[in-house]
Amino acid sequence: MSTTIIILIIVAILVIWAISIYNNLVKLRNNRTQAFANIDVQLKQRHDLVPQLVETVKGYSAHEKEILEKVTIARSQAMGAVGINDKIQAENALSSALAGLKVAVEAYPDLKANQNFLQLQTELADIENKLAAVRRFFNSATYELNNAVQTFPSNLLAGAFGFHAEPMFEIVQEERAAMEKAPEIKF
Numbered sequence: 001m002s003t004t005i006i007i008l009i010i011v012a013i014l015v016i017w018a019i020s021i022y023n024n025l026v027k028l029r030n031n032r033t034q035a036f037a038n039i040d041v042q043l044k045q046r047h048d049l050v051p052q053l054v055e056t057v058k059g060y061s062a063h064e065k066e067i068l069e070k071v072t073i074a075r076s077q078a079m080g081a082v083g084i085n086d087k088i089q090a091e092n093a094l095s096s097a098l099a100g101l102k103v104a105v106e107a108y109p110d111l112k113a114n115q116n117f118l119q120l121q122t123e124l125a126d127i128e129n130k131l132a133a134v135r136r137f138f139n140s141a142t143y144e145l146n147n148a149v150q151t152f153p154s155n156l157l158a159g160a161f162g163f164h165a166e167p168m169f170e171i172v173q174e175e176r177a178a179m180e181k182a183p184e185i186k187f
Contacts, residue, residue, distance in 0.1 A: 021154045025163050028145040032166065035138040036084050039169070042131045043078065043091060049127060050075045050098070053120045071097040088169050098124075135169045142166050 054068050074090070074097040081090035146165045149158040158164070 018157055021157050022161060025145075025148055025154060025158055025161065028141070028148050029163065032138065032141040032145050033084075035134065035141040036087075038134040039131065039138055040087075042127055042134055043087075046094075046124070046127045046131065047075055047079050049120065049124055050094075053101075053124060067097075067100050071101050073097075085167060088167065092170075139168045139170075142168050 050071060054071055071094070074094040078087070078090040078094045081087040145163075148154050149163045149165050
């Protein structure tokens with residue numbers, strides 16, 4: 001009888017332990033999902049702002065059509081992306097297209113002085129800053145989830161319940177190369 005009680009206690013402890021690990025994994029996954037929902041809010045604002053910016057630039061730079069088309073196409077793809085991983089990829093493409101637009105704008109001093117453009121540029125910069133903050137939060141949530149999924153003892157149950165390591169929201173390779181390059185300072 002005493003061995004039966006000991007076995008039942010051990011089984012009960014293991015069940016409680018497994019439930020605790022499972023609940024923690026669910027909490028971490030939900031935290032990551034909620035973090036991406038915060039990114040979605042900022043992306044919606046960004047997607048709403050991009051057409052206004054493109055229209056303003058169009059008035060000044062009719063021959064920059066290719067860059068404007070890339071931004072428009074990237075925005076459409078980003079808005080149509082489904083799932084976190086597809087959205088990450090589409091948003092990285094939009095970020096690259098917007099970087100190309102910023103380079104093109106440098107060639108138009110009148111555009112840079114236009115009040116509407118300045119306001120749109122300020123709003124876009126604000127949204128980009130907010131996006132950077134929520135991306136950091138998302139990556140932190142992803143990091144915590146990945147640690148739980150990959151470390152012992154939770155990794156014993158993670159695979160069985162369908163939890164796996166998730167990708168971070170990282171910058172694209174082209175942007176990384178540009179960031180590693182020393183800035184040019186012109187007077």
